[in-house]
Every structure is written in structure tokens, then in C-alpha cells.
Amino acid sequence: MMDELTAAERQALDALPRETDPGQLLEERTVRALREKGLLATVRAGGVESPPPAQSPPHGRPWWRSAAAIAAGIALFAGGMSIGQVMGSRQTAEAFQTVFVEGDVRLASQVQRTGSEYVAALEALTAADGTVADSGQAVEVALTALWAAANEIVRLAPDDPLAARILQGFQARAQLMNRYEASNQLLVEF
Amino acid sequence: MRAQAVVPTTDRVLAERVANAGDETAFRELYGRHTPRLYQFVLRVLGGDEAEAEDVVQETWIRATTNLGSFRWEARFETWLTGIGLNLSRNRLRRSGRLDELGDEGRRGVEPRGRDERIDLERAIALLPAGCRTVLILHDLEGFKHSEIAEKLGVTEGTSKSQLWSARRHMRQLLGPAA
Numbered sequence: 579m580m581d582e583l584t585a586a587e588r589q590a591l592d593a594l595p596r597e598t599d600p601g602q603l604l605e606e607r608t609v610r611a612l613r614e615k616g617l618l619a620t621v622r623a624g625g626v627e628s629p630p631p632a633q634s635p636p637h638g639r640p641w642w643r644s645a646a647a648i649a650a651g652i653a654l655f656a657g658g659m660s661i662g663q664v665m666g667s668r669q670t671a672e673a674f675q676t677v678f679v680e681g682d683v684r685l686a687s688q689v690q691r692t693g694s695e696y697v698a699a700l701e702a703l704t705a706a707d708g709t710v711a712d713s714g715q716a717v718e719v720a721l722t723a724l725w726a727a728a729n730e731i732v733r734l735a736p737d738d739p740l741a742a743r744i745l746q747g748f749q750a751r752a753q754l755m756n757r758y759e760a761s762n763q764l765l766v767e768f
Numbered sequence: 769m770r771a772q773a774v775v776p777t778t779d780r781v782l783a784e785r786v787a788n789a790g791d792e793t794a795f796r797e798l799y800g801r802h803t804p805r806l807y808q809f810v811l812r813v814l815g816g817d818e819a820e821a822e823d824v825v826q827e828t829w830i831r832a833t834t835n836l837g838s839f840r841w842e843a844r845f846e847t848w849l850t851g852i853g854l855n856l857s858r859n860r861l862r863r864s865g866r867l868d869e870l871g872d873e874g875r876r877g878v879e880p881r882g883r884d885e886r887i888d889l890e891r892a893i894a895l896l897p898a899g900c901r902t903v904l905i906l907h908d909l910e911g912f913k914h915s916e917i918a919e920k921l922g923v924t925e926g927t928s929k930s931q932l933w934s935a936r937r938h939m940r941q942l943l944g945p946a947a
Contacts, residue, residue, distance in 0.1 A: 583936070600807040612795065615830065
């Protein structure tokens with residue numbers, strides 16, 4: 579049943595391009611979509627800027643800044659979660675409740691479970707001594723997660739004051755930090 | 769005097785930066801490496817619709833980025849990405865009624881051409897029925913084996929072989945002397 583390709587057919591197929599550049603617009607569109615979904619952290623122009631991507635903390639960065647960031651992260655996130663879950667009057671809780679009412683219990687419980695794991699991980703990091711490798715990276719990742727969570731809460735409940743304050747905090751933080759300029763290459767010295 | 773050698777960052781390192789920290793720079797590097805091939809592949813599977821291919825490429829990256837944490841790196845990143853793009857393309861073809869179940873459409877044939885109408889190979893591939901076109905692209909252009917195609921498409925190897933046979937037959941009809 580299988581008739582093989584002739585040499586000419588094979589050559590013609592091999593000559594077809596395997597790559598085509600779709601243009602810069604698609605890249606920008608895709609990056610924007612990923613940002614909106616909280617999957618990418620950096621906003622390049624204006625607006626709220628999320629924490630810079632994970633990397634080693636700059637030399638000379640005082641340890642207490644990391645500790646303070648962790649503490650703030652725990653306080654803000656744990657506060658938001660516990661208040662949202664315990665106090666029925668909170669809009670965040672209402673938003674979660676909506677998910678329950680609509681029947682997707684799995685999604686809501688996943689949010690709860692993820693939030694608990696997030697807080698537990700931060701607590702474990704805080705309990706560790708200051709020599710933990712990559713603690714700076716862990717802090718950045720934790721802050722990115724917090725920022726993404728706050729963004730999603732704002733989408734669920736646009737008037738939620740706590741989520742808004744978290745984002746304002748990030749905005750103030752971003753203004754204090756130098757813009758992250760990552761190298762996408764590893765430099766090896768020899 | 770010290771010299772510096774530049775070692776390109778691997779896909780895995782870049783992907784981990786994206787997954788762990790939402791690193792936009794790392795994402796753009798990954799995107800730049802793999803999108804031209806992904807786009808060309810999706811464009812062919814969809815029969816040459818550029819706007820639709822762009823939508824699928826965007827959706828592919830969103831799916832991939834969302835699921836980066838679950839990718840086990842047992843296959844190449846590019847292969848994984850292509851698989852996502854393939855599935856999304858086929859979903860679109862199916863939803864729009866352009867993808868019949870594999871096994872039947874190969875017998876449906878292609879639109880007859882008018883006298884003196886000459887088309888090139890790319891156009892001929894685009895004119896093939898979507899199902900057998902996909903098999904031809906995977907086998908004759910992307911180099912997948914029938915066992916791999918069968919796994920990707922959820923069909924038997926026999927179906928993959930018969931679809932390839934149909935695709936080549938249709939392609940020769942389209943490229944041959946006009947009636």
C-alpha cells in the first residue's frame with residue numbers, strides 16, 4: 579500500500595521551509611496574554627511592576643530585607659486567606675463562595691490548598707537559618723506568587739481593598755528597585 | 769588575563785526561570801528559539817490560515833507556560849511544544865468541521881483543478897484533506913515514525929500508513945498535469 583516518495587518528491591519536500599517568523603506583533607501579544615494570566619512577572623512600561631524574576635540577590639543586600647519581605651508576604655497572604663475564609667462579609671470570601679455555588683468545588687479547594695502550602699513554605703523558609711542557599715530566589719518567587727495571587731483576586735473581586743493594597747505595595751516596591759536586566763546567557767570563566 | 773566563554777542557556781534553565789519566577793526575558797528567549805518552527809508547523813497543519821495559526825501559536829505558549837511545571841524533560845522541549853500546537857490545531861479543525869475522523873476523509877478526494885492551473889507543493893499540501901495532510905506533514909516533513917504519529921493522533925499505525933498513502937496520492941494528483 580505504501581508507495582515511496584521519488585527522489586524528486588523527497589527533494590521538493592526537503593526544500594520546503596521548516597521555519598517562518600510570524601512577526602514581532604505575535605510575540606508582544608503572547609507576552610501580554612501571559613502577563614494578564616499572571617504567568618509572566620514583568621511589566622515593561624508603566625503600571626504595576628511585579629518583583630523581578632528569580633536571581634541571586636545583589637551583593638550587599640541586607641538579610642533583614644529578605645526577612646522583612648518574607649514576613650510581609652506571610653502577613654499579607656495569610657491575612658488575606660484567613661480573613662477571606664473566616665469572615666463571611668469579605669468580598670474575597672464571597673468570590674470564593676461563588677466558585678462553590680457554581681459547583682466547582684475542586685477549583686476552590688485547590689485555591690485553599692495552594693494558599694496553605696504557600697504559607698507553610700514561607701514559614702519553613704523563615705525558620706531556616708540565614709545561610710540557606712537560594713533564599714533570595716525563594717523570596718522573589720514567593721513575592722511573584724503573592725503578586726499573581728493579588729492580581730487574580732482583583733479579577734475575582736475588583737473592589738477588594740486588601741488585594742488592592744497588596745498591589746499598591748508592590749508598586750511602591752517597584753519604584754524603589756532598579757529595573758531588572760537579566761542576561762539570558764551564562765558566563766563561564768576559565 | 770581571563771577569557772570568558774559564552775554558553776547558551778538551555779531550554780530547561782530558561783523554562784525553570786519562567787515557571788519559577790515569571791521571568792519575561794527567559795520567556796522571550798524561549799519564544800524566539802522555538803516559535804518560527806512552531807508557527808510554520810501549525811500554519812501547514814491548518815492549511816495556510818495565517819491568522820488562525822497565530823492564534824494557535826499564542827494559545828500553545830499559554831498552555832505550555834501554564835504546564836511548564838508538569839513537563840518532565842524526558843522529551844525535547846520543542847517536541848512537547850509541537851505536540852501542544854498539533855492538538856490545538858486539530859481541535860480548531862474539528863470544531864470548524866474541517867477535520868473528519870481519520871480513516872474516512874482520505875477517500876474523499878480533493879477538489880479538481882481547472883485546465884492549465886498549476887500549483888506549487890506548499891499549496892498542494894494546503895489543499896489536502898486536513899487529516900491526511902497532518903499525517904503527511906508529521907511523516908514526510910517533520911520526520912516522525914508511524915508509531916509516533918499513531919500515538920500523537922490517537923490512531924493505529926495502520927491508519928497512519930493509509931492516511932499517508934492517501935495524502936501522497938492526492939498530492940500527486942494536485943501536482944500532476946492538469947486535466
